[in-house]
Amino acid sequence: MAGKKYKAALATINRDKFYGVEEAVKMVKASAKAKFDETIEIAMNLGIDPRHSDQNVRGVVTLPNGTGKALRVAVFAKGDKAEAAKKAGADIVGADDLAEKVQAGQMDFDRVIATPDMMVTVGKLGKVLGPRGLMPNPKLGTVTNDVAEAVKAAKGGQVEFRAEKAGLIHAGVGKASFSEKALVENVKAFVSAINRAKPSGAKGTYIKKVSLTSTMGPGLKLEVGSIVG
Template sequence: MAHSGKRIVKARESVERVKLYKLDDAVKLVKERATAKFDETVELALNLGVDPKHADQMVRGVVNLPNGTGRVLRVAVFARGAKADEATAAGADIVGAEDLVAIVNGGQIDFDRCIATPDMMPLVGRLGKVLGPRGLMPNPKVGTVTTDVTAAVKASKGGAVEFRVEKAGIIQGSVGKASFGEAQLAQNIRAFVDAVAKAKPAGSKGTYLQRAAISSTMGPGVKLDLSTITTAGAVGA
């Protein structure tokens, strides 16, 4: 533990806390300092100029990362009949209807993403207290309530990441693994930021995207120069 603590302290000392790093430089720093014995996850944190307590300032959506997340997700689908068969064929790990509702209600949640066909939502809605706090409740706004279960399952397996603003106006999400190439991580980060920019709510006033930083699981946070991660106009009011 002492050796690990010294490594973390040394990594933090090599990053200037107040400096805003260009995206390519920040990615390089994060990769160089991801020295744990496992493949660390790279996380992106965005501070937004919104107050999610107001309905017209809620930010939520989904982004398909061009290079995936580096993580194998288990996907559950609530469906019946032909749609259940379609979900299985698409690669869903768990498929069911009333039986799956009973399993989840019993506290057995062995999946990372949850999809449902519209006709199943009266049943799935009963699981709100179980799935909601875990961020697993299907929602049409992020494509997890749909009749096109094949596309939804493949998107979930291929790198689709849901995002939702937290109470403090912060969005956090995984953008890949430390083993990814620098260009792959940079591409994923820009895709994530662009998706959040496009999800800007009508009630947002002033500067929408205020601050951003990336870090690996065990590494220090590196602040980003916003002008190097956004497309023109994404940062402004």
């Protein structure tokens, strides 16, 4: 049945047309017919080569209306900092004990935050956390003494982004149940963050393509000018 729904949704769009962000959001929402609350996903093709250090695009953005996803946050901290993390809503808090669990493959979390003094321990987990994009990083605000603020940011709609090999970036920017206005605001906030993160080594057209889709629906090309104009 999913195939029929996909074909029906596909019939309503023009694959060659570039849509304004408001129209694209309206159509993507309308095509999200699954029985679950589909994620609205954005994909961007950037004119960069991430293999060069001066062309890396990485950072965080707080979406104004959140992501609609319940993020599980793990915090490496001790003493007062551990207590602060728990009070802020961290799902898992620990130190050497947490490191042992991670080393054993127990990683039931989506974001890792650590205090600077714990990075000696966390650093040893690089081969486990790194490939999953979970390694704490000072530039992303995930290595910090203010763990409470970092936990609140992660839980409040903060999204990490990182360009992959071909200059591709993708992320969830909300749920199909969100209002059109909320989704448009989230899309614009995400694209603006990518625009601000333009690396010094980027030449030519920076944002080449942007598309929007729902988990089970067809993708629409976005008119870049309607987002960052």
